[in-house]
Amino acid sequence: xxxFITIKKRTHYCGDVNGAHIGEEVVLMGWTHRRRDxxxxxxxxxxxxxxxxxxxxxxxxxxxxxxxxxxxxxxxxLAVKGLVRRRPAGMENxxxxxxxxEVLAHDxxxxxxxxxxxxxxxxxxxxxxxxxxxxxxxxxxxxELQKNLILRSRVAAATRDYLQRxxxxxxxxxxxxxxxxxxxxxxxxxxxxxxxxxxALPQSPxxxxxxxxISGFDRYFQIVKCFRDEDLRADRQPEFxxxxxxxSFITEEDIIRIMEGMIAHIFKTCLGRELPLPFPRIxxxxxxxxxxxxxxxxxxxxxxxxxxxxxxxxxxxxxxEIAAGGGVISAIRVADGKGLSRKDLDDFKDYVAQYGAxxxxxxxxxxxxxxxxxxxxxxxxxxxxxxxxxEAREGDVLLFVADSPNVVRDALGNLRSHLAxxxxxxxxxxxxxxxxxxxxxxxxxxxxxxxxxTHHPFTxxxxxELPLIETDPGKVHARAYDLVLNGSEIGGGSxxxxxxxVQTQIFKALGMGDEEVSSKFGFLLxxxxxxxxxxGGIAFGLDRLVMLMAGAESIRDVIAFPKTQKAxxxxxxxxSPVSVEQLMELSLxxxx
RNA sequence: GGGGUCGUAGUUAAGUCGGUUAUAACGCCGGCCUGUCACGCCGGAGGCCGUGGGUUCGAGUCCCAUCGACCCCGCCA
Numbered sequence: 001x002x003x004f005i006t007i008k009k010r011t012h013y014c015g016d017v018n019g020a021h022i023g024e025e026v027v028l029m030g031w032t033h034r035r036r037d038x039x040x041x042x043x044x045x046x047x048x049x050x051x052x053x054x055x056x057x058x059x060x061x062x063x064x065x066x067x068x069x070x071x072x073x074x075x076x077x078l079a080v081k082g083l084v085r086r087r088p089a090g091m092e093n094x095x096x097x098x099x100x101x102e103v104l105a106h107d108x109x110x111x112x113x114x115x116x117x118x119x120x121x122x123x124x125x126x127x128x129x130x131x132x133x134x135x136x137x138x139x140x141x142x143x144e145l146q147k148n149l150i151l152r153s154r155v156a157a158a159t160r161d162y163l164q165r166x167x168x169x170x171x172x173x174x175x176x177x178x179x180x181x182x183x184x185x186x187x188x189x190x191x192x193x194x195x196x197x198x199x200a201l202p203q204s205p206x207x208x209x210x211x212x213x214i215s216g217f218d219r220y221f222q223i224v225k226c227f228r229d230e231d232l233r234a235d236r237q238p239e240f241x242x243x244x245x246x247x248s249f250i251t252e253e254d255i256i257r258i259m260e261g262m263i264a265h266i267f268k269t270c271l272g273r274e275l276p277l278p279f280p281r282i283x284x285x286x287x288x289x290x291x292x293x294x295x296x297x298x299x300x301x302x303x304x305x306x307x308x309x310x311x312x313x314x315x316x317x318x319x320x321e322i323a324a325g326g327g328v329i330s331a332i333r334v335a336d337g338k339g340l341s342r343k344d345l346d347d348f349k350d351y352v353a354q355y356g357a358x359x360x361x362x363x364x365x366x367x368x369x370x371x372x373x374x375x376x377x378x379x380x381x382x383x384x385x386x387x388x389x390x391e392a393r394e395g396d397v398l399l400f401v402a403d404s405p406n407v408v409r410d411a412l413g414n415l416r417s418h419l420a421x422x423x424x425x426x427x428x429x430x431x432x433x434x435x436x437x438x439x440x441x442x443x444x445x446x447x448x449x450x451x452x453x454t455h456h457p458f459t460x461x462x463x464x465e466l467p468l469i470e471t472d473p474g475k476v477h478a479r480a481y482d483l484v485l486n487g488s489e490i491g492g493g494s495x496x497x498x499x500x501x502v503q504t505q506i507f508k509a510l511g512m513g514d515e516e517v518s519s520k521f522g523f524l525l526x527x528x529x530x531x532x533x534x535x536g537g538i539a540f541g542l543d544r545l546v547m548l549m550a551g552a553e554s555i556r557d558v559i560a561f562p563k564t565q566k567a568x569x570x571x572x573x574x575x576s577p578v579s580v581e582q583l584m585e586l587s588l589x590x591x592x
Numbered sequence: 593g594g595g596g597u598c599g600u601a602g603u604u605a606a607g608u609c610g611g612u613u614a615u616a617a618c619g620c621c622g623g624c625c626u627g628u629c630a631c632g633c634c635g636g637a638g639g640c641c642g643u644g645g646g647u648u649c650g651a652g653u654c655c656c657a658u659c660g661a662c663c664c665c666g667c668c669a
Contacts, residue, residue, distance in 0.1 A: 040626030054629065074619085093629055116620060119603050124630070125618075127603070130661045183669035203669080230668040354595070354665055447666090456669040510669095554662095565662065 008081060015051020019100050021084040026103060028053065029111070031141065032076045033121070035069075042069040046078060046103075049146050053098040054087075055080050055105050065108045075114035075121070075138075081107035129556075133570040136561055148558045151270060152546045156223055158269040159243050159542075162262045168219040168245065173208035175201055175225070180520055182457055182510070184228035187238070195587040201227035204539060206456060207524055209246040210496055213535040214527050220246045223542065232565045235488065235544055235555045239563075243545075245493070246537030252481060252495060256435060259483070259491070259538055263433070271549060275431070279483070283438040292413020294439070297487025298432040300425040302416045304409075306330045307400070310385045316377035318359075322402040329402040332412055333390045334419060337364065337397025344422075345399075351418055352401060357411035361400040365392045374400075417487060431548075434484050441478040442509065450511045455480045457506055458524075459494040460536070466502070469509050483540070490545050493538025500528040 011027045030048035037043075042057040055078075057069035072078065082105035093099035118135055119127045121142050132139040139145060160170070179186045179200035186200035202208075204226045212220045222244045229238060247255060257278070264275045280298070287296045290303045307330060312323035319329050334340065349360040363372035369383060378386075390398055401411045420426050441461045442451035451473050453459060460479045461469065468476050480494035497503045503525060507517045517525070546558040556562035563569055583589065 034629075034631095036628050036631050038626055038628065038631075039624065041628080042626095043628055043631085045629070052629095056627085058626075060626090088627070091627060091629090096629080099629090116602070120619065120630095122630070125604055128599085128661065130599090131603080133661085181669095184667085206669090228668060231666085233668085234663070236668070356665090453669050459669090564660090566660085570661090 008079075010079075013050035014046045014048045014053040015097055017053050017084055017098050017101060017103065019086070022086050022101060024084050025081065026084055027079065027081045028055070028103065029077070029079045031114075032072055032074055032078060034074070035072050037070065042066060042072075044069065044072060044078070044080075046080060047141075047143075049150070051097050051143075054093070054096070054102040055082065056102050057105050057108070061104055062106045062108075065105055068108050068110065069105075071110065073114065073116070075117050075141075076110055077112040077114065079109040079111050080105050129564075130570065133556075133562070133564060136571045140560065145557065148546070148550045148552060149560060151550055152542070152558055154270045155266055155542065155546055155549065158266045159221075159223065159262065161269075162265045163219075163221045163245070166219070166258060166261075168221040169217050170222055171212055171217065171220050172222065173202070173205040173224065177202050177208075178520075180207075181512070181516070182453060184230050187227045187229050190586040190588055192586055203228050204242060205244055206458060209244060209537060210458065210524070210535065211527055213246055213248045213496075214530065214532045216248075216533075218248045220244075220537075229567075232563065232567060234553070235547065237543065237555055237559060237562055238567050240555075241542040243491075243540040243542050244537070245539065246535060248533040248535040250534075250536060252437075252479060252536070255493065255536055255538055256481060259540075263483070266545075267431075267549070273431075275433070279433040279435055281435040281437055284436055284440065285438065287436050288409055291416065292409040292411075293487070294436055294482065295484045295487055295489045296413075296434065296436075297417055297420070298434055299427065299430045299486055300416075300420040302332050302334065302419055302425070304330050304332050304412045304416070305389055307386055307389060310382055310389065311402075314378060314382060316374055319402050326405075327403055328405050328408050329400060330408050330412055331386070331390060331398050331400040332416060332419075333392055334397040334399065334423070335393075336395050338395055339423075340397050345397075348399060348415060348418070352411035352415055355410040355414055356407045357401050357403050359401075360411075361402070363398045363400070365394050365396045365398070367394055370398075372398075429551075430486070432486055436482045436484055437480075439478045439480045439482075440474060441476040441506075442473045444474060451509060453506075453510065454478060455492065455494050457510055458496045458503070460497045460502070461506070463502075466505070469505060473509055479536070481538070483538075485545070485548055488544055488548060489541070490548070491538055491540035493536065495534070495536035498528065498532040498534050500525050503528060 008027045010029045012021070014028050014030045017026060017028070028046055030046045033045040033047035033052050035042065035044050040059065044055045044057070045052050046055050057066045059066040080103060082103040084101050085104055087100065087102050117138050118131060119125065121138065123142055123144055176189060176199040179188065179198060184203050186203065189199040189201065191197045191199060205222060205224055209220050224242055224244050225239055226242050227239050232238065245259070260277050260279055264277055267273045267275050282296065284294055287294055289306070290296070292304050306328055308323050308328045311319045311329045314320050323329060345362045352360050361372070361374050363370040363375065365387065369375060375383070386398070392398060399415065401408050403411070439454050441454060441459065443454050445452045455478060462477045462479060465476045478494060480492070482489050483491040497506065504517070507521065543555050543558055547555050550558055552558055561569065561571065568574065
């Protein structure tokens with residue numbers, strides 16, 4: 001139509017027009033969400049990031065606009081000038097934020113046409129991930145994803161706001177940095193200037209933030225990308241974002257208090273939700289015993305109880321043998337488990353099998369004992385003792401796993417969550433936070449045949465336990481803490497080692513030789529000698545936090561351009577081969 | 593590295609025991625329609641059944657391989 005767009009500016013977002021604008025002339029720009037052509041009158045739902053408003057093209061208002069409006073198709077980009085008016089009585093649409101009004105168009109410019117999109121953007125159909133990712137720019141037009149990314153932006157803003165007020169200084173650290181042993185596989189970047197040598201993308205800015213403490217910044221934070229070349233999961237991407245925090249002259253209590261405040265501030269600002277503080281705390285040991293995991297989901301019960309002492313001398317040979325071989329027998333109780341079918345119980349057996357459990361025994365508690373394949377092997381005393389420990393009542397179902405301690409924890413820990421979902425035990429919208437504390441400093445790695453850090457090698461041990469490092473490293477505790485939300489680890493941190501002698505001792509305990517230590521971490525050990533303050537910190541997974549806040553099923557739904565499970569980008573087709581010239585410049589050769 | 597689910601029209605799905613022309617809904621195209629809002633009505637187009645091989649008189653369907661998406665184990669200080 002006219003080129004009014006070049007003279008007129010947009011006056012409002014589509015979703016922002018409301019009853020207060022009745023009688024005003026507005027200029028709107030946006031995408032055609034849907035068109036309803038009644039022959040005489042044409043309705044267009046115009047959409048932008050703030051929402052949808054109905055635009056009416058009536059030939060009695062503008063015959064030329066009405067004619068032009070016939071051309072409009074889905075996702076055409078429009079500029080519309082028109083009069084905001086109250087909808088005729090009975091024509092209001094309560095499903096729309098703008099449903100009280102409509103815009104009577106008297107000028108229209110089609111700013112751009114659009115091919116028919118490969119999927120409808122109204123969110124009514126479940127589109128396959130493949131198609132969504134290939135047309136990510138269209139998927140991102142969907143209000144649901146826009147909402148997630150807007151929430152993400154607000155979370156980041158609330159974080160900065162809180163931390164700036166609390167005296168934290170945002171400092172950027174390098175992405176092109178040094179590959180270090182321990183931890184995840186590094187993403188490597190070849191150096192052209194230094195042929196045959198490589199940078200690594202940071203798995204976290206860990207060492208840099210400690211150096212900033214040595215530099216005296218006292219309180220540092222950064223919202224920063226981290227990179228780990230490991231396999232993906234529904235809540236794991238190879239590049240992800242951390243809220244990274246470090247403080248000097250503090251203790252665990254200071255960090256926990258300030259960070260609880262930050263999380264509460266984020267929830268208040270972004271979701272309007274008050275979180276009760278302080279968050280509960282649970283020791284690593286207790287979390288493992290009661291929930292089988294160091295990231296326990298506290299939204300439901302189904303706690304694990306160990307029965308080894310009752311069953312070690314049992315007439316049920318399998319149990320007795322497992323107990324004699326250092327294994328354990330544990331169970332969880334499903335209250336009122338009548339709804340669980342025989343098939344369900346079989347499915348649970350398959351479910352725990354993936355965690356290495358050889359079997360799953362079950363028992364239904366009935367008035368005169370149990371209905372159970374193992375009932376005949378047990379004495380009434382054993383059954384009674386188990387019922388008592390499990391607090392079992394008639395109608396309950398008990399689920400037993402007997403195996404090595406690790407397998408039993410894994411199997412029952414995961415079965416808990418599986419059951420809770422299946423039985424609908426999780427209250428919608430529940431947010432169960434807990435700190436997990438008193439981690440072991442080391443864990444023994446069967447694959448590497450040595451002790452590895454539970455958190456990372458810079459975590460301070462509990463100093464009184466330091467002597468145990470030589471004799472019984474598995475017994476030493478770390479000054480570390482994780483924050484868990486709904487069974488997801490959303491943050492973790494520790495008080496760091498600020499003494500060179502302690503740091504050296506830890507590297508040694510991890511099996512690193514002097515030469516390796518000095519080539520990989522020499523700069524850190526040097527720095528520790530120049531007046532390092534006691535310090536500690538924490539890092540939160542921003543993606544996971546937003547995912548949980550948004551109620552998203554996948555981390556991909558809170559990342560604008562995520563990778564597929566094979567770590568590729570379907571949209572850009574990355575990664576991809578490079579030219580021989582590029583390789584030569586880097587003195588690289590593809591050998592496979 | 594391993595286990596599983598899936599792949600049929602643009603999209604989402606159905607497709608029986610291997611058998612004639614592969615269905616439906618939405619979307620798309622054309623027509624009609626002045627109050628719809630997942631508008632309605634009439635008509636129409638649209639398919640390398642992921643790909644390659646095999647079995648068979650005959651394969652969307654059975655077998656093998658392969659590619660891709662997703663979920664999980666391992667891995668992720």
